[in-house]
Amino acid sequence: EVQLVESGGGLVQTGGSLTLSCALSGSAGDDQTIGWFRQTPGQEPEGISCISGGHVTKSYAKSVKGRFTISRDSAKNMVYLKMTDLKPEDTAVYYCAVPSFISNLGGSLTCNGIHYGGQGTQVTVSS
Numbered sequence: 001e002v003q004l005v006e007s008g009g010g011l012v013q014t015g016g017s018l019t020l021s022c023a024l025s026g027s028a029g030d031d032q033t034i035g036w037f038r039q040t041p042g043q044e045p046e047g048i049s050c051i052s053g054g055h056v057t058k059s060y061a062k063s064v065k066g067r068f069t070i071s072r073d074s075a076k077n078m079v080y081l082k083m084t085d086l087k088p089e090d091t092a093v094y095y096c097a098v099p100s101f102i103s104n105l106g107g108s109l110t111c112n113g114i115h116y117g118g119q120g121t122q123v124t125v126s127s
Helices: none
Strands: 002-007 010-013 018-026 034-039 046-051 058-060 068-073 078-083 092-105 108-117 121-126
Touching: 002 092, 002 108, 018 034, 018 092, 018 121, 034 068, 034 078, 034 108, 046 068, 046 078, 046 092, 046 108, 058 068, 058 108, 078 092
Parallel strands: 010 121
Antiparallel strands: 002 018, 018 078, 034 046, 034 092, 046 058, 068 078, 092 108, 092 121
């Protein structure tokens, strides 16, 4: 089983940037698709980005496309989420996770649900 540990959250002003890190261990290999999800109190987790095994395909939710960038460092067994132009509505607990549903057809990657993830890292964007 993959173990995942997030870090890098914090408090930032509107328009600011943060980079979240996800350290993978256990049975995680470069072929494992990893997603970033976020959750606010009382809401279901929202899938915001995922990266396929082998770094080939990435996907983004409409709410973050153009502002967030997912990447992977296989040598370090790390997955990153660079977040720019942050908005108050980006405030949430962010999780990296192995998605419960993965579809990668014709270069279109879809990741839904959290199969298992880390403990989360809080991102707060002040207005």
